[in-house]
Amino acid sequence: MRFFSSAWVLLGCSIFPQIAGKKLRIPNLAHIFLIGFYEEREFALYVSSISNELRVPVRYLKEDKPHGSTGGMYYFRDMIMEDGPSHIFLLNCDVCCSFPLPDMLEAHIKYGGMGTMLVIKVSAESANEFGELVADLVTKELLHYTEKPETFVCAWCS
Known part of the structure; x- marks a missing residue:
């Protein structure tokens, strides 16, 4: 069995409740980052609650302005990469699907490369x-x- 540390990056928050349960199937999930441009105080209680529920650190990262999908990741790259994650999931809030995260991780490991896109x-x-x-x-x-x-x-x- 292969072990690694993972980070899970989410952009926006509307999809988070629907997929939070899927984190349980991702081995060694280390962090969840919610990236957006709304005020932090609007998410403080929710972030604390979901972090306790999932037993994974959850952090809301407020952009100075909307940077778009990968722009938000780039803007916060130092924080996201701080613990040296071996894998990162980037999920956009405007996508609705079953998010087959374990299958995507398996395919990524099988094919290698820099990234895997759904x-x-x-x-x-x-x-x-x-x-x-x-x-x-x-x-x-x-x-x-x-x-x-x-x-x-x-x-x-x-």
Whole structure:
């Protein structure tokens, strides 16, 4: 069995209650960070409560302004990386799905690489509303990514 420390990064808070229970299936979960631009006091009681319930440190990190998905991670990179996590989950608050976190972690370990993305196939008509990506069908390696392109690239979106 392979052990590692994990960090779980969430952007926004609306999905958190629905997926908090999934943390129990992630081995050695070390931290949960909620990143947003609302006032900290609005989340203080909730953060304390959920931290006690899950028995995992939960921290709300307030951005000085909305930085977007990866911008928030970059802005707080020193805090997020402080304990040297071996794996990080980045979940956006505007995504609704079953969040197969254990399966994603297993795939990430199997394929290696820098990161693993959960993607979905959408219609060509709506693809430009999302980040579109092209991956090698055999190796699953990301070959191209573009955020909300003006012209259709691929139906696989993040």
